[in-house]
Structure formats: C-alpha cells, structure tokens
Amino acid sequence: MSDPSPVEFSWGPTLDRESVPDxxxxxxxxxxxxxxxxxxxxxxxVNRMDSSGAALCHLLHQQVLRQKGTLRLxxxxxxxxxxxxxxxxxxxxPVPPRAPAGFFQSIGDSVVRAVTxxxxxxxxxxxxxxxxxxxxxxxxxxIKAGAVLEQMVRIGLESVGIVALVSLLVGLTVALQSAYQxxxxxxxxxxxxxxxxxxxxxxxxxxxxxxxxxxxxxxxAAEISTMVITEEVDALRVMGLNPSRFLLVPxxxxxxxxQPLLTVVADSLGIFGGFVIATTxxxxxxxxxxxxxxxxxxxxxxxxxxxxxxxxxxxxxxxGAQRGFRVTGGAEGVGKATTSSVVISLxxxxxxxxxxxxxxxxxx
Amino acid sequence: MADAxxxxxxxxxxxxxxxxxxxxxxxxxxxxxxxxxVVGPSGCGKSTLFKCIVGLLRPWSGSVRVAGQDxxxxxxxxxxxxxxxxxxxFQQGALLNSVPVRENVALPLREHTGLPEPVIQExxxxxxxxxxxxxxxxxxxxxxxxxxxxxxxxxxxxxxxPDLLLCDEPSAGLDPPTAADLDAxxxxxxxxxxxxxxxxxxxLPSIEMIADDVVFLGRGGVLHxxxxxxxxxxxxxxxxxxxxxxxxxxxxxxxxSLLDLMRQECES
Numbered sequence: 001m002s003d004p005s006p007v008e009f010s011w012g013p014t015l016d017r018e019s020v021p022d023x024x025x026x027x028x029x030x031x032x033x034x035x036x037x038x039x040x041x042x043x044x045x046v047n048r049m050d051s052s053g054a055a056l057c058h059l060l061h062q063q064v065l066r067q068k069g070t071l072r073l074x075x076x077x078x079x080x081x082x083x084x085x086x087x088x089x090x091x092x093x094p095v096p097p098r099a100p101a102g103f104f105q106s107i108g109d110s111v112v113r114a115v116t117x118x119x120x121x122x123x124x125x126x127x128x129x130x131x132x133x134x135x136x137x138x139x140x141x142x143i144k145a146g147a148v149l150e151q152m153v154r155i156g157l158e159s160v161g162i163v164a165l166v167s168l169l170v171g172l173t174v175a176l177q178s179a180y181q182x183x184x185x186x187x188x189x190x191x192x193x194x195x196x197x198x199x200x201x202x203x204x205x206x207x208x209x210x211x212x213x214x215x216x217x218x219x220x221a222a223e224i225s226t227m228v229i230t231e232e233v234d235a236l237r238v239m240g241l242n243p244s245r246f247l248l249v250p251x252x253x254x255x256x257x258x259q260p261l262l263t264v265v266a267d268s269l270g271i272f273g274g275f276v277i278a279t280t281x282x283x284x285x286x287x288x289x290x291x292x293x294x295x296x297x298x299x300x301x302x303x304x305x306x307x308x309x310x311x312x313x314x315x316x317x318x319x320g321a322q323r324g325f326r327v328t329g330g331a332e333g334v335g336k337a338t339t340s341s342v343v344i345s346l347x348x349x350x351x352x353x354x355x356x357x358x359x360x361x362x363x364x
Numbered sequence: 365m366a367d368a369x370x371x372x373x374x375x376x377x378x379x380x381x382x383x384x385x386x387x388x389x390x391x392x393x394x395x396x397x398x399x400x401x402v403v404g405p406s407g408c409g410k411s412t413l414f415k416c417i418v419g420l421l422r423p424w425s426g427s428v429r430v431a432g433q434d435x436x437x438x439x440x441x442x443x444x445x446x447x448x449x450x451x452x453x454f455q456q457g458a459l460l461n462s463v464p465v466r467e468n469v470a471l472p473l474r475e476h477t478g479l480p481e482p483v484i485q486e487x488x489x490x491x492x493x494x495x496x497x498x499x500x501x502x503x504x505x506x507x508x509x510x511x512x513x514x515x516x517x518x519x520x521x522x523x524x525x526p527d528l529l530l531c532d533e534p535s536a537g538l539d540p541p542t543a544a545d546l547d548a549x550x551x552x553x554x555x556x557x558x559x560x561x562x563x564x565x566x567x568l569p570s571i572e573m574i575a576d577d578v579v580f581l582g583r584g585g586v587l588h589x590x591x592x593x594x595x596x597x598x599x600x601x602x603x604x605x606x607x608x609x610x611x612x613x614x615x616x617x618x619x620x621s622l623l624d625l626m627r628q629e630c631e632s
Contacts, residue, residue: 041626054622057622057626058622058625061625061626071626071628072628073626073627076623076626081623084621084622084623084626085621085622085623086621086622087621087622088619088620088621088622089619089620089621089622089625090619227460227461230456230458230461231454231456231458232458232459232460232461234415234420234454234458235452235454235458235459235460236460237418237420237447238418238420238447238450238452239447239471239472239475239520240443240444240445240446240447240448240472240475240476241444241471241475242440
C-alpha cells in the first residue's frame with residue numbers, strides 16, 4: 001500500500017547543474033511506487049538557480065501529475081522566482097506526433113512514391129526531348145554549345161582515365177580466367193572471340209555505365225538537389241526559365257554524346273587486356289589474335305554495345321535529375337538524393353542490360 | 365489600369381505545404397505604383413505569399429491574379445512572358461552559384477529580350493552600380509558576403525524593369541547606410557518606372573521611409589490589417605499596435621511561465 005504522508009523537497013542554496021543530479025535522484029527515490037503523492041516544494045533557501053534547476057522543477061511537476069498527485073510551492077526566493085519566470089512551457093497538451101505508418105500504409109506510400117518517380121522520369125524525358133528538339137531548330141531557344149561542351153568535358157573527358165584503367169584490368173582478368181580453361185581444351189585461339197564479344201556486347205558498356213553512374217550520375221543529383229535547396233531552381237522558374245531546359249538539356253546532350261565514346265575506349269582497352277594475356281600467357285601471335293578477333297566480331301556486336309551505352313546514359317542522367325529535383329530537407333536531403341541516384345541508376349542499368357540481352361538473344 | 369487599381373488581387377487564398385496550411389482565407393489587393401510592406405511574425409506565411417503570387421506554389425483554394433492573370437494556371441508558352449513582368453528577390457538571394465554576378469544579372473535579359481549583347485552588358489553594369497556592386501561584377505556568388513549576394517540578387521530581380529518587384533527581406537543583414545541606400549533605390553524605382561514594389565520587412569524605419577501601404581499577417585497566416593501605413597498606426601488589433609509601438613509581442617497562446625505553473629496559476 002502506498003505511503004499517504006506528504007513528500008517535502010526543500011532545496012538550496014544552489015539549484016544548478018552541479019546539484020541537480022543529486023536532487024533528481026532524490027525525487028526518483030521519494031516518489032517511487034507512490035500513488036497520488038502530496039508534494040510540497042520549498043525553494044526559499046535557493047539563492048542561485050540556472051536552467052537545469054528550472055528544468056528540474058518542471059520535471060517534478062510533470063512526474064507528480066503523472067502519478068495523479070498534487071504539487072504545492074510553499075515558498076520561493078527571488079533567485080528561484082526570476083529563473084522560473086524566465087521560461088515558459090505549454091500549459092496544454094502538445095499536439096501528439098504523427099503516428100508511424102502501419103504496414104499497409106508503408107506499402108501504399110512506397111507504391112505512390114514509385115509511381116510518382118516514374119511519372120517524373122517520363123515528364124523529364126519528354127521535357128528534355130522537347131527542349132532539345134526546339135533548341136536545334138529555334139534560334140531564340142537554341143542550345144548553348146558552351147554548356148554542352150562543358151558537360152562533355154566533365155562527364156566524358158575527365159572520365160577517360162578511370163574508364164580506360166578499369167576496362168584494361170577487367171579485360172586482363174577475364175582473359176586470364178578464361179585462358180586457363182581454354183588451354184585445357186587446346187582452344188587458346190578462341191580467347192579472341194570470347195574477349196571480343198564479351199567486352200563489346202556486355203562488359204564495355206556495363207563498366208562504363210557503372211563508373212559514370214558513380215561519378216557523373218551522383219554529381220548531377222548533388223548539383224541539382226543543392227540548387228533546389230538554395231532556391232536556385234525556383235529563381236530560374238521565376239525568371240521564366242524551364243529548369244529542364246536550363247539544367248538538364250546540356251547534361252543530357254553531354255552524356256548522350258560522350259557515353260558511346262567512353263564505351264569505345266572501354267571496348268578497346270578491355271580487348272587490349274585480352275590481347276596481352278593471349279600473347280604472353282597463351283603464346284598466340286599478335287597477328288593470329290587480330291585475325292581471329294576480326295573474323296569473330298561483327299558490326300552488330302559493336303552496335304549492340306553502343307545502343308546499350310546510350311540507353312544507360314539516359315537512365316543515369318534522368319535518374320540523377322529526378323532525385324535532384326525531388327529533394328527535400330537540407331544537407332541530409334542532398335546526401336540521400338545523391339546516394340539513391342547511384343543505387344537506382346545501377347539497378348536501372350543492370351535491369352536494362354538484362355532486358356537488352358533477352359531482346360538481342362531472341363531477336364537473333 | 366489606374367494607379368489606385370490593384371495589380372495583384374488575392375481572393376480567399378488558402379495555401380501551404382504537405383497537409384499544413386500556412387495562409388488561410390487571405391484576401392488582399394496590392395495597389396499599383398505603390399510600395400507595400402508585408403509584415404508579421406516568423407512563420408506567418410510572408411514568403412509563402414510571394415510564392416503564391418509568382419505561381420511557384422499552387423493555392424489549395426482561392427486565387428491570385430497578377431495584372432489580371434493567374435500565373436499558376438498559365439501554360440508553358442505564356443508563362444515566361446508573364447513572369448518577365450515580375451521580379452522576385454529571394455530571402456537568401458538564390459543566385460546561380462556556378463556563374464559570376466554578371467551572368468546572373470544578364471540571364472533574364474538574354475532570355476526575355478532581343479537586345480544586342482553590348483546593350484545587355486551595359487544594363488548589367490548600370491543595375492549593379494545602382495545596388496553598389498559594380499566592383500563585384502566578375503566575382504562568383506560564393507565570393508560575396510551575405511549582404512552583397514542579396515544586392516546582386518536585387519539587381520537581377522530588377523534587370524527587366526518589372527511592373528511588379530517582390531523583395532523578401534531586402535535589407536536584412538545589411539549595415540544601416542547600405543539598407544538606407546536600398547530603401548532609397550526602391551523609392552526611386554517606384555517613382556521613375558512606376559514600379560509596384562512589395563517588400564517583406566521587419567524594420568520599422570524602413571517601412572516608415574518607403575511604404576505607402578502595409579499588409580499585416582498574424583500567426584496562422586490570417587490577415588490582421590491591409591491598408592495605408594498611416595491608418596495602420598490607428599489599428600486596434602493588439603499585434604499591429606505592438607508592432608508599431610515596438611512593444612514586446614504577445615506570448616504564444618497555450619503557454620505559461622514555469623513560475624505560474626508551479627503556483628498553479630496557469631489558465632487552463
């Protein structure tokens with residue numbers, strides 16, 4: 001049974017961050033297990049009270065109310081009065097925070113977000129194609145060659161080194177792994193076929209897309225989302241400029257023109273990696289390798305890779321832009337937009353690659 | 365349109381973000397060739413009002429018409445022409461950070477006029493000189509102080525000599541002489557180009573110097589007063605009286621001091 005005797009707290013001479021921890025423990029011990037406690041608080045001896053002292057008094061008030069008791073301030077000093085007068089608290093119950101979404105609501109929200117994102121992508125695609133077409137024929141809304149060139153340098157030229165290096169390493173690795181198997185069957189010469197087709201149809205476009213998604217797709221999302229946060233995109237709209245035309249068209253053209261060129265670089269370096277393994281490890285002559293490669297590779301293989309590269313470029317640029325334009329919040333939102341643009345682009349690129357593989361397989 | 369006619373007509377406007385209404389059932393008219401100050405406590409919807417006027421935010425209900433046109437309802441072909449008649453100075457400037465000040469100010473001129481490039485460059489120089497930034501013409505926004513960025517943004521907002529210039533706290537963060545220079549510039553723009561200027565400000569001296577009319581928004585986006593400044597001083601609404609008398613404002617409803625709470629003297 002609960003103790004019905006009143007609880008008296010008489011604090012002083014200081015009620016500050018030094019003494020509050022002890023007073024807090026004192027409250028917890030005195031009120032533990034009590035129902036409807038009658039609490040008297042005496043602050044007459046307090047000659048110094050800081051914010052933590054005022055917070056302690058408020059906590060005591062709340063705890064007494066929670067335990068359905070009563071609190072009476074039996075006396076206070078000037079210092080206590082001044083500190084308690086300084087701070088204000090809600091006298092009514094605050095609006096409760098929104099309840100977390102339930103299972104089905106979460107699923108519904110995810111579906112709505114996915115559909116919204118798809119609609120956004122379609123709008124961005126049509127806007128960009130519309131303004132690109134208009135920019136090519138209309139003198140007044142012509143595409144600024146300087147802006148496109150700048151994007152070509154940033155997306156294309158500055159990526160040549162990393163694309164070349166990674167493609168060379170992948171070419172060397174794939175060739176080395178294959179060479180061991182081929183040698184067992186005396187089929188060394190077919191390394192040229194394997195490397196040529198695998199690199200031009202699959203590895204070249206895919207390696208390039210993965211590197212560009214990480215390097216340029218993230219940059220597109222970060223730039224656009226920062227511009228949204230700092231109201232630069234709103235400023236463009238107020239000036240009567242369509243943000244898709246101003247921000248997206250140069251990036252779209254830049255990546256569409258450079259991605260196939262980067263893919264050619266990736267193809268060349270990947271095949272060169274295979275050539276190095278073939279001539280050093282499998283003792284195939286350079287002439288034999290080239291002859292075999294030329295006879296194995298068809299124009300269609302090269303074109304398949306190049307068509308894929310343009311599709312991958314579009315996925316990267318539109319996903320980056322969509323994540324950028326849809327950003328919410330501040331710096332954290334920019335980080336999220338950037339991360340999600342890379343993840344979604346990579347998924348999109350790999351899904352598109354699978355789709356193309358099926359298409360070309362059954363198309364043959 | 366006569367001078368006394370409103371260039372902006374806001375009729376029963378309710379607008380907000382997500383499911384939170386910021387402006388509620390607001391009806392005001394901004395009169396042409398006058399300076400209107402929009403005042404009110406933080407979060408009352410002053411910047412939201414500007415976004416509704418320029419069509420960046422669609423009203424939930426009601427309408428906003430600028431020179432007879434609802435900007436939020438215009439199509440892509442007609443909107444740029446209508447927006448060319450409106451200039452907006454954003455609270456943080458919103459300059460394009462990747463290009464220098466010169467290009468920021470030149471951008472609307474290039475997009476909306478067929479002026480030769482030398483003329484555009486001359487206008488840019490004149491506008492920047494007017495806001496005291498001729499020395500910073502080739503600097504990037506990141507190289508400017510907060511006050512300089514705001515002045516550069518003002519130069520951009522007035523690049524096309526718009527009929528309607530909206531300024532969101534133009535003199536916040538500026539030293540008093542520079543703020544007074546900007547006030548004088550706003551007055552000159554009104555008198556020379558018969559420009560309608562709407563200014564969000566918290567500074568009483570600035571309101572007294574430039575404003576013909578004042579719109580006073582209260583907490584929760586409700587309208588307390590809209591009309592001439594001289595009559596606002598006689599407005600009996602406590603928030604408006606406190607503002608003009610520079611008295612401490614009324615505390616937020618539903619709060620009481622800790623002392624009153626402990627003494628059980630809070631109103632329920």
